[in-house]
Amino acid sequence: MRKFLCTAALVGLAACGASVPESGPDMGSGVGFGDYDEYQARREAQLAGNRLPAANAVSAESPGGGSESEQIAAQTRRALGRGDDDQVEERAANSGERVVQASPDNPPPAVVNAVGISNENDFGAVGEQRTIEDDAERIAANRQQYEVASVRALPPRSGGQGPNIVAYALATKHQVGTQVYRRIGINKEAKFARNCAKYPSPDMAQIDFLDKGGPERDKLGLDPDGDGFACGWDPRPFRKASRG
Structure with a gap:
């Protein structure tokens, strides 16, 4: 019984297998042609409705x-x-x-720039308009209109003069933070921070400091370390600029 069932199963599998087409004289091995590239080219020519040209054919163009x-x-x-x-x-x-041949019968070329150069730069046009004598008269007339400006003193500045912090920076030699002037009082650091915050820049603080008796006197507490420079003002950039 077992042998009969095995035989029946093998017969069923053989019946389900794909059949292989027979090969003829013009058929390839199992696919119906000998060369796949040749078949593909022939098939495309048939689909396009054109025959393949010969290898030595010349294009109609x-x-x-x-x-x-x-x-x-x-x-x-x-x-x-x-x-x-x-x-x-x-x-x-x-x-x-x-090719355009040189001939009197040819039309003139198109003008690209109809404006051209100005008469002032055209020697021929200038020569037709005026002579050398005319140019000499024009030069003489222009010279009569010349005005030689004389050296004049600069006008004074409007408003108050105020202290010159540049001159003060160049007049000092000591380093920032070196005590030169005596300072007394309590809460100097708090007073320094509070009053220096009122100025938009250290330069303005230094100007007001000098205007109110500095560097010897410091009523507002702008120079607690006594170096003569208020609110962190630094004279070194001015000194460096003067030395070039």
Whole structure:
């Protein structure tokens, strides 16, 4: 019984297998053709409705074959509708463009810039308009209009003069933080921070400090370390600029 069931199963599997087409004289091994590339090319030609050209065929776009210049000459000859070989060869050598020959019959070239240069830069136009004597008279008239400005003193500044912090910086030699002037009082640091915050810049604080008796006196507490420089003002940039 077991042997019978195995035999029946093998017969069923054989019946389900795909059949292999027979090979004929024009058939390939199992696929119906000998060369796949040849079949593909032949099939595409059939689908396009065209037959494959021969290997030595010449395209209809360039009848007669030949070099590129010969093909351009042939196309130009057909476009002109005449057999002027010289002009055709020139046009072929000029990338298909018509060669313009120098002749009085040719129309003048188009003017690209109709304005041209001004008469002031055109020697011929200037020569027609005025003579050398006219230029001499014009130069003499221009010289009469010259005005030589004399040296004048600068006007004084408006408003108060105030202390000159640049001159003060150049007059001092000691380093920032070196005590030169005596300072007394309590809560000097708090007073320093509170009053210096009222000025928009250290330069303005130094000007007001000098204007109110500094550097010897410091009523507002702007210079608690006694170096003569208020609210962290630094004279070194001015000193460096003066030395170049």
